[in-house]
Amino acid sequence: MAAIGKQDVEVSGLAPADPGIRIEGASGDHLVLDVENAARGVRVGDIVEFSPNYPAMLRLMTSEYVEKTVLP
Secondary structure, X not given: OEOOXXXXXXXXXXXXXXXXXXXXXXXXXXXEEEOOOOOOOOOOOOOOOEEEOHHHHXXXXXXXXXXXXXXX
């Protein structure tokens, strides 16, 4: 599970960076991920990267529940 869900992002607009990871479903505040075929072992607390499309990014950037960080 990942601590982001339908209230934060357009789930259908997320593509896992690792092609071995699949999004199985989502609730309001969590994603259910299948990580069995991930390129590396994924454990609790690991960071899983996604590429969002425009609608997903728009919802992420306007969600008050998503922490935003400016990179140098």
